[in-house]
Amino acid sequence: MTPELFKYLLCGVYVVIIYWLSWVGMRRTRDIRSFSIGNKDMGPVLIGITFAASVASTATFVINPGFVYVHGLSAFIHYGIAASLGIACALIILSRRFLRVGTQHQALTIPDWIYHRYQHRGFSLFFALINLLSITFVVLILVGCSLLMTGLFPISQKAALVIVLVFVFSYVLMGGTYAHAYTNTLQGIMMLVIAVALFVQGIGYFDGGFFSQLQSVGVNYAKVFNPDSNLYFSFFSVFISGFIVTFALMLQPHILTKVLYIKSEADVNRFIFVAVLVGFCFSLMLAIGFYARLSGLEIEQQDSVVREYLLSEFSHSTFGQYLLTFVFITLLAAGMSTLDGILVALSAMVVKDIVVPLTGDHSRGLQMSRWVLVGVGVIGGVIAWQPPALIGLFAQKGVYGLAAASFVPILLGVMSQRQLPVWLAFSAAVLALVTHLLLNLAMGVTNPAVSASYAILLSMAYSLVCLIFVRSKKLEIIQKNNLTSTP
Template sequence: MTASNQWTFYMWVILAIYALLILFFVIRGALRTKNINDYALGNGFPSWIVGLSLAASMTSAATFVINPGFIALYGISGVISFGFVLPLSAFISLIVFTKGFAKYGSSVKAATMAQWIGNRYNNKSYALFFGIIALFLITFIVLINVGLTQVLSKSLNADPYFVLLGITIFVFGYMMFGGANSMVYTNTVQAIIMFVVAIILIGSGFDNFENGIAGFFEKLHAIDPNLTQTTNKSSYFFRDYFEIIFCQIIIGVAIVCQPHIITKSLMLKNPKKINLFLASGIGFMFVYFLVVIAGLYARIYFPDLTFNGNKLKMDEIIPIYVVTKFSVGVGLLIVIGLISAGLSTLESLIQSLSITITSDVLEPLFGDKIKNNSISINRGVIVILAIISFFISWDQINYPNLSVAIFAQNGVYAYFSAAFVPVLFGTFLKDVSVRTVFIASIVAIVTHFSIYYFKITPYMKVPVQNPGISASIGIVVSVIVGYFLYKFGQNKK
């Protein structure tokens, strides 16, 4: 048992209200969804609302639940990496990329990442390729499923299997109908709740500063001296500045090249107000990313990383910290915020991935049979995604390789490693041949997986490999190869 009976009762009540609120927006959105394009992009939304949707989608259960667990294990080095280097790189990249992507996307009426790339390079095979490798994003769905299951199972004192089953049926079920017209508004509500919860979590350990910052560091140092170092030799992720800073800058710059992130700009009612969209999104995300410091508070709260005599798994640390640290009222609000963090990104992933599979994989392969029944086919795709993600998620709950984050990063990083060069070149260079970017994408994927699975470089010769290293090297190599081909190896149009 983790939560009290009082906590559990009120948790069920709040969940029921929260579910009804979501269903209200879903039904409202479904009534406005007439075709597959409505499902993908909606009917146009105010810039600040799309910005909040972006913030909620880009910061998921990983930001609020999984990443603070890394910090609880490894300390200040993780805060530097996940709390500052990665988000600042991502914010700069988001500003630079979004304007060009939105401008071109609007002109060619692209609804998905694969369509943008296919239209930009005038090549249907390349679009199909990106539709297929988008399946890597299932790993991200799995991460969020696991994070939500950990939070809810601890809050409800429920069997994780049935919690995961309930999440899968409910979320994938309602995402079969509303699409963008409901998702943007549910994301907005979720973003506001997440902001309040982020402030609470960031302030939840202020009592540890009664003797100032030095006193706080002394508490961490007494638990483990590695926790107060800017590098952590005992970790698998923060061993030196190459891993903490260089790799995270590369990952942060490339991370925006995911379909549920960069395509948000295509939903704007007025594309000219893109600055307001970026300002509202980045403003909220800046606060969200600081939540990782709650991992330091959790480590002081659980100095030996045990609870009731049981060793805590990394993905359990924050859920149990919330359930045991806070009063019932505040704790329940935080749990709803953690759920919102997961659902907002999960909704965006289901929406973008299902559309990609339907429009960019099945339709090119089977033609009008898909096009004439696209809404129904898309719902069938969502059902299949639900089944696949459920079984993989259950396996990750029971047999994680340190954390489900490792599994998810390996897949997600492979996708945006491949997407980085075509988006970069397509936004800033002219007359780029499809051969150039296609080769660069293949190089990125092959390099990433080769380094990871064949354990190339000393960083990989450890029990738990860091996908950020293999992906960042893959991105750098693909940029070099792509630019070389662009300058010397392609036939200019």
């Protein structure tokens, strides 16, 4: 069998399996609830792999290694170490309580959870609207997948974009959450194998010693804080912002809602263990940025570093071409595993938290959610048709803004047992979103993680001051009532 025939055959097998899993999912999808979070009959291992695959996505497997290629060790620590710690801490702190509140109120989406926690429909509508910023990540994944397809097949990037759109949207339209979870399990296992294999394959580039090899590129390239970098040059930009913004990113609708798939709190620990372990293995893909730099490749387009490295390493032998096909399909699967999760979350959210509250029509939720999917696909495809120069930073501007706005309302809602003032949570969310956008778009803070982290810290400080003020006022009222009631 020639490598060319093998390529089309393997791709065909992958497509058939994905559609079969989606058909199985469609048979179990009966209403908007099962489309959104399933019927709570999936095991914690399956959900853990689904979660990790959704977090990793095209960013980890395709886009972020380009930052490591350009900025060196500082970028690797930012995305690999600080971000991994943020994910682990967020899961440990949030999962159990979020599941408890979500199960108690039968919540289907993040805005739905906000509504039940704060008992205010206007606040949940605000959350649903700002969650539409997730479409920037849809654009990132579409661009990343189309770049990979041009390395696999002799087609233009725009043709590849259309193929990815049609394929992913069609199988998600069929099965919703079940299609997403089943296909993500398959894709997650493929991603796990490839991430470890590519890490081991290129480790020979460090034969002369890890730091000495990085220093051969440049002294600052091997520094934890790179003074030549406009993104990762200080303790805050490398460690603190990486930890804070990734913790906050766990509050995205396509990520945290995975917790609602879990049947009971007894399964939470196993879910967290699987998710963190698999996620750590996925982060090994960041080393591709080092390998591409140490191999001597000169790559102008940062977003295409992974594609160019793989073509350089594996396209020169027959066996390498076989392997390259499997790797490229797996990297495409990495993007699709997150894209389908975002699509399910966005479509369910638009219907449940925007359309139904505004129209009062509860009868056509499943049908409307599928039409919303089509609309999201069209909008994402239009933006991805002429993408920004650095798609990674473009996506971070929107998604990190959403993370900043979500941080205080969800964290306080999870951690506090009391009924919290809606005005406090709403103003904290608006403050965080506006601060992030101002810092990043108007005040010269280039790294969206840094601007979002400053916004989150400011929002947290504001919220704590407000909470202290509210409680002191309550104490004053109680004391006055006690004094007036004393004879």
